[in-house]
Every structure is written in C-alpha cells, then in structure tokens.
Amino acid sequence: MDIETKNIDLLYTWDAINRVVSNQIRAIDHQQKAQCIAKKRHYLYPIFDLVRGYVSFASMDLVDKQIQLAKAIRNTDISTCSGQFTKSHRLPYKHKIRQKLNIAQVLQLIDFDSL
Secondary structure (H helix, E strand, O other): OOHHHHHHHHHHHHHHHHHHHHHHHHHHHHHHHHHHHHHOHHHHOHHHOOOEOOEOHHHHHHHHHHHHHHHHOOHHHHHHOOOHHHHHHOOOOHHHHHHHHHOOOOOOHHHOOOO
16 A cells, blocks of 8 residues: 555544534534423424524523513503613513514514514
C-alpha cells in the first residue's frame, strides 16, 4: 500500500464515523424533544403547529400562559392593551392570541420576534 491509498482509506473512515455520530446526535436531539413534548401537553396545541420545532420550548411556555389569559379575557378588554409583553419578550401577547383563537388561526413565525 502506498501513502495515497492510506490517506484515502483514512478519509473514508473519518467520513463514515462523522456520518454515524451526526445521525446519533440528531436521533438524541429528536428523542429529547419528544420527551419534552410528552411532559408538557400544551406543546401539542394546534395553535403551535407552524412554529413547533422553530421556537424554543421556553417561548412556547410563555405563550401558553398568554393563551390561558387570552381564553379568560372578553373581547372588550382588547382596547386596554399596552403591548408591554410583546415589547419585553418579543412573543405574541394575549390579545393577538385571542384574535387568532376567535378565527381558528395558528401562530406563525412572524408572530414571534415581530418588532
């Protein structure tokens, strides 16, 4: 065997190892996300269908709290909105969520970090 053949074999082996490790990391990441979703059922709400996997679980937790508040408000409460939640967290606030719930729409990525 000459040196060039050994280098090619080494590169092939390194590439194979790299692919296996990358696949394992993706599988572990997928499994961790699945476990996290299983612990908190609100991650499966239809309103999160378009953003699930693109926004953090922490963001979905905060938005879930806003969803609970949105379900409790009356339509007349919309005029008293200060927008402070969106300004500070850059997440959709209860009034915007209420509007989406009223017309059966889901949240979109543009609703997150939209300032």
